[in-house]
Amino acid sequence: MIDGYDEAPSCSSFASGLFDIDVIFHVHCTKPVWCVTPVGNLRYCFTPLASWIADTPEESLLAATSPKTSPVTTATSKEFGDQFHHPACTSAITLVAIEIACAECSPSDYKDFLKIIKRLCLNGVIEPFWKMYPLSDPSQFITPEVLHHFH
Numbered sequence: 001m002i003d004g005y006d007e008a009p010s011c012s013s014f015a016s017g018l019f020d021i022d023v024i025f026h027v028h029c030t031k032p033v034w035c036v037t038p039v040g041n042l043r044y045c046f047t048p049l050a051s052w053i054a055d056t057p058e059e060s061l062l063a064a065t066s067p068k069t070s071p072v073t074t075a076t077s078k079e080f081g082d083q084f085h086h087p088a089c090t091s092a093i094t095l096v097a098i099e100i101a102c103a104e105c106s107p108s109d110y111k112d113f114l115k116i117i118k119r120l121c122l123n124g125v126i127e128p129f130w131k132m133y134p135l136s137d138p139s140q141f142i143t144p145e146v147l148h149h150f151h
Helices: 011-015 021-030 056-063 091-104 110-119
Strands: 033-036 042-045 052-054 142-144
Touching (some): 052 056, 056 142
Parallel strands (some): 052 142
């Protein structure tokens, strides 16, 4: 069922180290697995990406947005602090912008690609890690760091 394995692995097989870390990451991010509860019931489970605490530069890296753009809204640095409530910068918006950038210019042509990603408010990441996670959205899972965001 999983890249050459005949049966779905259980949580105990992951804990015992029988599977490669790439397989564990792939299975837990994209495909639910059968897990046994403490009372012996089987549950179909996957690991959600619920929260990631980060400071502002790391948030931009995680969200694949430009440092001069909000990682959780569509606001740019010129719009920070205005009265308009900017919509969330969803994963769909970011992934469409990445597709547009890659369609206009190859990422291997760095100088031209840099001009395009700057215009689209991206940071150059073309394969964000959260793309594989079901129901993941940087505008929802990025949690502000208290030390830098609430003073």
